[in-house]
Structures are given as structure tokens and as C-alpha cells.
Amino acid sequence: MSIKGKAYIGGIFEHPTRLATDKSLAMIHAEVAKGALEDAGLSKDDVDAYFCAGDAPGLGPMSMADYMGLTKLKHFDSTDVGGSSYVVHVGHACEAIAAGKCKVALITLAGRPRAEGMATGTVPRSRGGSPTPDEPFEFPYGPTVVNMYGMAAMRHMHEFGTTSEQLAWIKVAASHHAQYNEHALLRDVVTVQDVVNSPMISDPLHRMDCCVITDGGGAVIVVAPEIAKSLKRPKVKIIGAAETTKNQMGGAVDLTYTGARYTGPASFAEAGVKPSDIKYASIYDSFTITVLMQLEDLGFCEKGKGGAFVSDGNLISGTGKLPFNTDGGGLCSNHPGNRGGLTKVLEAVRQVRGEAHPKVQVKNCDLALAHGTGGSLGSRHGSGTIILERE
Amino acid sequence: MAEKERKLPASSTSPETEEYWAAAKEGKLLVKKCNGCGKTHHYPRSLCPYCFSDKTVWTTASGKGVIYSYSVMRRAPIPYALAYVTLAEGTTMMTNMVDCDFDKLKCGQPVKVVFKPTDGGGALACFTPA
Ligand SMILES: [Zn+2]
Numbered sequence: 096m097s098i099k100g101k102a103y104i105g106g107i108f109e110h111p112t113r114l115a116t117d118k119s120l121a122m123i124h125a126e127v128a129k130g131a132l133e134d135a136g137l138s139k140d141d142v143d144a145y146f147c148a149g150d151a152p153g154l155g156p157m158s159m160a161d162y163m164g165l166t167k168l169k170h171f172d173s174t175d176v177g178g179s180s181y182v183v184h185v186g187h188a189c190e191a192i193a194a195g196k197c198k199v200a201l202i203t204l205a206g207r208p209r210a211e212g213m214a215t216g217t218v219p220r221s222r223g224g225s226p227t228p229d230e231p232f233e234f235p236y237g238p239t240v241v242n243m244y245g246m247a248a249m250r251h252m253h254e255f256g257t258t259s260e261q262l263a264w265i266k267v268a269a270s271h272h273a274q275y276n277e278h279a280l281l282r283d284v285v286t287v288q289d290v291v292n293s294p295m296i297s298d299p300l301h302r303m304d305c306c307v308i309t310d311g312g313g314a315v316i317v318v319a320p321e322i323a324k325s326l327k328r329p330k331v332k333i334i335g336a337a338e339t340t341k342n343q344m345g346g347a348v349d350l351t352y353t354g355a356r357y358t359g360p361a362s363f364a365e366a367g368v369k370p371s372d373i374k375y376a377s378i379y380d381s382f383t384i385t386v387l388m389q390l391e392d393l394g395f396c397e398k399g400k401g402g403a404f405v406s407d408g409n410l411i412s413g414t415g416k417l418p419f420n421t422d423g424g425g426l427c428s429n430h431p432g433n434r435g436g437l438t439k440v441l442e443a444v445r446q447v448r449g450e451a452h453p454k455v456q457v458k459n460c461d462l463a464l465a466h467g468t469g470g471s472l473g474s475r476h477g478s479g480t481i482i483l484e485r486e
Numbered sequence: 487m488a489e490k491e492r493k494l495p496a497s498s499t500s501p502e503t504e505e506y507w508a509a510a511k512e513g514k515l516l517v518k519k520c521n522g523c524g525k526t527h528h529y530p531r532s533l534c535p536y537c538f539s540d541k542t543v544w545t546t547a548s549g550k551g552v553i554y555s556y557s558v559m560r561r562a563p564i565p566y567a568l569a570y571v572t573l574a575e576g577t578t579m580m581t582n583m584v585d586c587d588f589d590k591l592k593c594g595q596p597v598k599v600v601f602k603p604t605d606g607g608g609a610l611a612c613f614t615p616a
Contacts, residue, residue, distance in 0.1 A: 143598050217559070231497035237566055241557045242568045246557045246570060247555070253593035268536075294560075296560060297557045297558060298556075333507070346527045346577030346579065347577070
């Protein structure tokens with residue numbers, strides 16, 4: 096059985112805030128849920144499935160379902176694979192709808208790392224009382240988000256000759272898009288020189304190779320075909336979805352590829368399309384290197400040729416061959432709760448609906464892809480890909 | 487050469503891994519080898535992550551290897567070099583590069599093990615240019 100055409104995106108919402116000192120975490124989850132329901136033209140009591148990840152307070156969906164007053168749930172899922180969770184949730188919602196378990200699936204994300212003053216990328220984090228089996232053999236060495244991705248970038252440079260200037264083009268493209276997004280945290284257009292001259296955080300990643308740290312969140316509503324027909328919104332059909340995890344292979348470490356090496360081909364096969372058919376791509380952008388490696392693994396270019404592919408504005412809407420992250424992405428606009436997968440889905444839906452900012456809207460955008468990576472390219476991560484089609 | 491060295495935290499041990507940490511205190515690097523499939527793995531498990539055999543045994547590594555990748559964390563109170571080192575025995579481990587000029591590190595560079603004291607009287611396998 097395939098999920099192709101079995102479910103649609105009914106509603107979306109991105110919280111406009113980027114600093115939520117005046118809000119509780121639960122409150123942001125509820126606000127984005129309300130926003131997405133209003134976008135769809137549905138009410139709270141239409142929701143019969145709820146999806147959340149580790150950013151939601153409490154154990155799985157229980158606390159949030161209670162807080163939001165979701166009383167009609169027949170299905171739920173709290174799969175947590177970091178920032179990729181919400182792309183994976185869309186695929187899981189399609190499966191549940193295809194299996195007849197539910198008709199209106201709500202997915203929410205919220206976080207407030209800025210309000211909490213969290214040192215997101217530069218301090219090693221321990222899991223304390225219940226360490227993962229890898230932790231005793233890694234934590235003492237000081238792995239952080241940035242130096243782990245830094246090792247992936249360093250190896251890519253070593254094997255394929257990728258340069259800091261090539262990586263910088265990814266940030267440059269994101270900044271060209273972010274200038275039009277009134278909610279983006281960083282709206283200044285930057286140059287390759289600006290990126291490579293920004294302070295080194297952990298070699299070879301500069302400050303501008305890193306995504307923003309923001310509070311906020313977003314929500315997506317996945318609906319059954321008969322619900323989609325009843326809504327007064329453009330129809331965005333999900334035609335492919337795939338997920339996997341990639342790890343250290345028991346010490347046969349290979350940092351040159353990501354889980355997208357599986358989820359790309361698998362989701363394209365299910366959708367019956369190929370990378371060159373895609374008009375717009377939301378690509379997880381925790382760091383510039385994340386984008387580059389995923390583009391290779393998804394099949395938009397050959398392995399090792401990502402540096403050349405992203406150069407010279409090739410990712411900029413209107414001029415490049417593959418417009419990406421036209422909201423400014425995690426690099427410039429929003430990376431709510433340090434988890435960027437949900438906002439990847441949102442901008443892909445806007446593009447397919449024709450509702451992106453006019454300055455970045457891709458013409459006749461009938462086919463889009465959203466991809467997420469959660470965890471670390473330097474050790475273990477989850478990957479999720481979905482392919483969306485306008486009906 | 488880094489002027490000050492970062493304090494290394496102690497690792498939690500378990501019945502599955504206490505031999506590794508006891509050996510480290512004596513300056514020996516252990517890796518797990520599987521008598522089922524013949525492969526060496528790291529971090530150490532009781533069941534081989536390649537063939538799921540329970541016939542895994544501790545072996546003493548030569549302490550020689552090459553840098554697979556590294557990244558120098560500049561935004562720390564005391565900058566340090568996180569690295570993956572591929573051991574002569576074939577498996578790759580996370581580590582720190584120590585007692586060296588961080589600006590001269592390279593992927594593929596030959597390195598050798600050196601043990602550094604941790605909080606709580608333990609020792610941690612780090613590497614330095616060979
Ligand atoms: Zn084995």
C-alpha cells in the first residue's frame with residue numbers, strides 16, 4: 096500500500112513570534128494549532144488525531160491533548176527524531192488516514208530556547224540520569240551541535256574539495272529570500288565575503304553558516320481526501336513520504352552522506368517523479384553543510400558536486416535552478432525550538448498553494464519537496480522527506 | 487599549543503563497559519572484537535552491531551590511527567579539538583586531539599593514543615600527532 100494521494104495538507108500556521116518571553120510552551124502549541132485550524136476552516140472538535148514530538152511538555156500527546164481540550168482523538172503519535180520529526184509526522188498522518196484510523200490530523204511544534212537563554216549549539220549536553228549507550232564514549236570529548244556538524248563539513252571538504260565560499264552561497268541565497276519575510280529574524284542580504292569573514296565557531300563553520308536560534312512554532316493539519324474537498328483552500332496532495340535513521344555504523348563512520356540517501360529515492364519512487372521535476376525544495380538548514388549534503392543525497396546533484404551546485408545563486412528564487420527555503424529558512428528566518436522540520440513543510444505548502452511572498456513565489460509551482468534532518472550529521476540522525484503536489 | 491587544558495568530565499560506567507574504563511586508567515585502549523564475524527566495533531557493545539553475535543571480546547588496540555575528521559571548537563572558554571580517529575584495528579572512535587597545534591590538524595594525519603585524567607580519577611583516551 097502507498098500513501099500516494101491518500102491525504103492532503105488542509106491547514107498550516109507559523110507563529111509570527113521569534114522571542115516568546117511572554118508565553119508558555121503549551122500556549123504556543125495551542126496558538127499554532129488554532130492558527131492552522133482557522134487556515135483550514137476547521138474547528139478543534141474536528142481533530143481526531145494529534146502528533147507532537149519531544150518539544151511538547153509532558154509524556155507524549157497526553158498533556159497537550161488535555162491542555163488544548165482535544166477530546167475526540169482516535170490516533171496519536173509522538174515520534175521524536177529531533178528537527179525531522181514533523182516531516183516524519185506528515186508521513187505517519189498519511190499512513191493513519193490511508194488506514195482509516197482518522198480524518199483530521201493535527202501536528203504542532205513549539206519552543207522557546209531564546210527566552211530560556213539556552214546555549215543551543217556550543218555547549219555539550221548530557222542526558223543526565225539516563226544516558227544513551229553512546230554518551231559515556233562521546234560526552235567527555237565535548238561534542239556540541241556545531242562541532243559535530245563541523246566534522247561532517249571538514250570531511251566533505253577533505254574528500255570532495257568543497258570550500259567555505261561554496262557553503263556561503265547557501266546562506267547568501269537564504270538571505271535573498273529572507274529580505275521579503277517580515278517575520279524573519281535576519282532580513283539583511285549578505286554576501287559570500289560576509290559569511291566567510293564572520294567569526295569561526297567550530298572549524299570550518301562560521302557564525303553565518305549556522306541557523307538562527309528562535310522561539311515560536313508552527314502547526315500542520317493533514318486531512319482525508321473527503322475533508323480536503325470540503326475546505327475552501329488550494330488542494331495540496333501528499334504523493335510521497337519516506338523516513339529513516341542514519342548512524343555511526345558501529346564505528347564504520349562515514350560522515351559524507353545523510354539519511355536522505357534513502358528517503359530521497361524512496362519518496363521519489365512512491366511519488367513517481369524525479370528530482371528534476373521538483374519546482375521548489377524546502378531543505379533542512381541547521382547549517383549550510385546540512386543543505387549541501389542533503390541536496391546531494393536527495394539526488395539534485397551528484398555526490399561530491401554539491402559545492403558547485405549551490406554556487407552562484409543557484410538556490411535563489413527567480414534566478415537559480417532550484418529555489419530553496421524561500422521564507423529565509425532556518426539560516427535567516429526561524430528555527431523554532433531548535434527544530435526546523437515543521438517550518439520546512441510550511442513553506443513548501445505555501446509554494447504549492449501559490450501563497451509564498453510574490454517576490455519569491457515560484458511560477459507554476461505544482462510539485463515541491465520538504466526534507467528534514469534531526470539529530471546530528473556527525474553521529475546519528477533521523478531523516479524525513481515528503482513530496483507535495485498541487486491538485 | 488593550547489596553554490590550558492579543558493577539564494574532562496568522568497564517564498558513567500556500566501557492567502557492560504567497566505572493563506574499558508578500568509583499562510583506560512592503566513593506559514590501555516580496549517576495543518571490542520566479534521568472534522562471530524571477526525569485525526571490531528566501537529563504542530563497545532555486548533552484542534556485535536554487525537552480526538548480533540554475543541561472542542564479543544575485549545582486545546587491546548595498538549593505539550595507532552589516523553584522523554578521520556575534526557573540528558576545533560573556538561567558542562569555548564578553552565578551545566578544544568573534537569575528532570574522529572580511525573584506529574589501525576579498523577574502527578573509528580570519537581576523541582579529542584591534544585598536545586598539538588590545532589591549526590595544523592589534517593584529515594588523514596597519523597596519530598597515537600595518549601591518556602588524559604578525568605574528574606573522579608579516571609582516564610580518557612585522547613590522541614596526539616604520531
Ligand atoms: Zn559480529
